[in-house]
Amino acid sequence: MSSSFKQMMDKFGLPRLTIVLFLVALMIVATVNRLPTSMLLSNSLVRIGMNGVMVLAMVPSVQSGAGLNFGLSIGIIAGLIGMLVVMEFNLAGLLGLIVALLIACVLGAAAGYLYGQVLNRVRGQEMMIGTYTGFSIVSGMCMFWLLAPFRNPEMIWVVGGKGLRMTLAVDDSLAKILDNLWRFEILGVEIPVGLLLAFAFACLLLEVFFRSRFGVSMKVAGANPAFATSCGVNVDKMRVLGTVLSTALGAMGMVIYCQSFGYVQLYMAPLMMSFPAVAAVLIGGASARKATVWNAVLGTVLFQTLLTIALPVTRSVIQGDISEVAKTIISNCMILYALTRKEGDG
């Protein structure tokens, strides 16, 4: 009995246990300080649903052996373009969302294919090259945002009449469309059912994929290329497909993020967006060589709850707004910790 409990704890891992205990402590402090806990919980749920798919995007890239996808910004940009097209044509409601997701998926897959080819040439250094590729594409796209043929006056700079604005508000007919779908309230906590269902559906699809013959081949190619080759698996192709899947998921994740956030941020905004996603999956117990859907789900829940709850609580204890700084510090520390620790522990 006690040994099986110990085994369960071992499986869950010390870092995650620490975070859970920390969260519990924070909740207690929050209640004691009379912070609106139900609102904190509602916010956490929204942020989990909003970021979940982007975290999930890390899974195929790690499984196929290409490491953590630090170049996720490529997919994010594809997602932004999907949003922009829908906004340009004033497509509203669920239809708008679906069109945005489709465009994001196609563009993301295409970009992921090219990116995957690049990664196959730089074996063993995927994560470093990915970071730089991501950075340079974000910078390169700044030009595109200025020159892109978008005409909707809501979207372009008022002065000069050309080039997309820095931050675009998503039209009310599209914003929070998933959040509000089947939404209900219980004990003061708002449950964004549609948003969470979308995340759950993505998890389910990916989980099924990784149990199919194709998904298992991809996993095997990542785990031991020589083994995979001897089973007739084309390892290079699997790595490209892993990257395609990851980038397409990143793109669709971004569409979900934007509709929930209510704004589309362009120019340098996507620059660092891959880092919180990487951090989340690592918190969930993944490593650069192994990541599961479960890691992504657990990581998203822990990371986003931590961010949502920790900040108001610290703010109630020490004055001042440290949210952005804290987020950066937490995610970078997590990445450093996870990449330097030895395989297997943690």
Place this chain on the structure above:
Amino acid sequence: MDNKWVLQIKNVSKEYEGNSVLRGVSLSVKPGEIHALVGENGAGKSTLMNILFGMPVIHETGGFTGEVWLKGKKAEIESPKHAMEAGIGMVHQEFMLLPGFSVAENVKLNREPTKSNWFSKVSGRRLETLDLHKMGADTRRALDRIEMDIDEWLPLVGMPVGHRQFIEIAREIDKMDLSVLVLDEPTAVLTETEASTLLSVLKKLADSGIGVLFISHRLEEVCEIADTVTVLRDGEAIATMPTTETKLETIAEMMVGRKINRPKAAESGRTTDAGNVLEIRDLCVEMPGEYVNGANLTVRRGEILGLGGLAGHGKLGIANGIMGLYPSSGTLICDGEEIPLNNAQAALDAGLVFLSEDRRGVGLLLDESIEDNIALATMISKKKFLKRIGPLPVSILDRKSIREHAVDMISLLEIKCTGPQQSVSRLSGGNQQKVCVAKAITMEPRVLLVSEPTRGIDVGAKERVLSMIRRLNREKGITVVVISSELQELRSMCDRIAIMYKGRICGILDPDAPDAEFGLCMAGEGGSPSV
């Protein structure tokens, strides 16, 4: 009393996750003594050696109890570095070499000879230049001592396992202040001639006063060169005795606790004339260290064909080339149909299945469970072990049938494990080999190519694996090509034996041909060059 023993292991016990794998083991080695350690797969031999060498696995899993004494003093060995400084050299069961580096760099790793230069005079030894010349020369000397004529600057990547074994040994004997040399199954991948070279090197080392502790499943060589033998069974040292006072059969019985039937040679040497199942013409394979240069060979339907030869002459290259694992050229015809080379899928589709000699590199997914290792290759290449999700046109892994199959295999091959979900990295070397065998059988091959099938498997299990291969051949009509460095093994089960020399088939012999003929063939002379 001081110099009576170079090494004493006193009452050592070790547990892995609550399973006790060593129980109060004691053992002593005199200077100049060759001490053999034998025991079944999973008896705890490698674990004992890992303790002696301070391997991290031991400390990460809770350490051990008991004491290790070196030259009469109690030693606290916390890391391999400590062990090396204390004069212990170790050749591991699984290779510990850096594939990206050259032979010399591997031999001299962490002990590189250096020259002082301008910088180092200022800031100390760490910045001295590598003395490449001395590095090469030292390595050459170590390689010469084990009679190995391989270029010391060749990169290690892709080198055949047989060569790697010798390089590991070269690395250990290059250490000047060696007092105990520990070898975990050093001869498992070597042919008899190579093994006897190695054994004579060990004898010489022992004569110079070094204590040698070695593990082997080849009991013949244990009886031949060891002075003392210790038998380990289920984690307990059940006997220690001088080899002069015992017989091979007694040792084998003590190991497994029952009588062993040695494989009978009676069934080998059949002639079949059911046509050819495989024709290999002008096959060239670029497998580093095992090049094949225009080999011609036909395999008859339903036979067991042996493929022998010294390491480096291409016996491994043939199978690896056919299976599309290394770049190759030539013609391969299976049942009258030409199969494209350099295409693993095509070879698998034609029903060829390969059990690789490189079990950790190619054969296993180390972090995965036993059941997955057995089933996944078949699932991927033969689309088995899949089931539909309800009415949807999507198939996913059928965990239940994978589990059942693994349980069958575990009992069939007597794989010693805690269950089908145990990770294969936690298995002993011989049990990992059994998992590889299970994986190959699961593929239901038409032609089974097995490379070193009994590498690291104990006497009892060896008989089981060989008789299983024989049964597959007899009952299911599977044609088998056995590639082995153990001539004795080939002769006991094959119908014909092809011997390779310098990348070609030098001759095909009858299993009962006299030893001299095999010897000549392996040296590139004699034999009938017919195919």
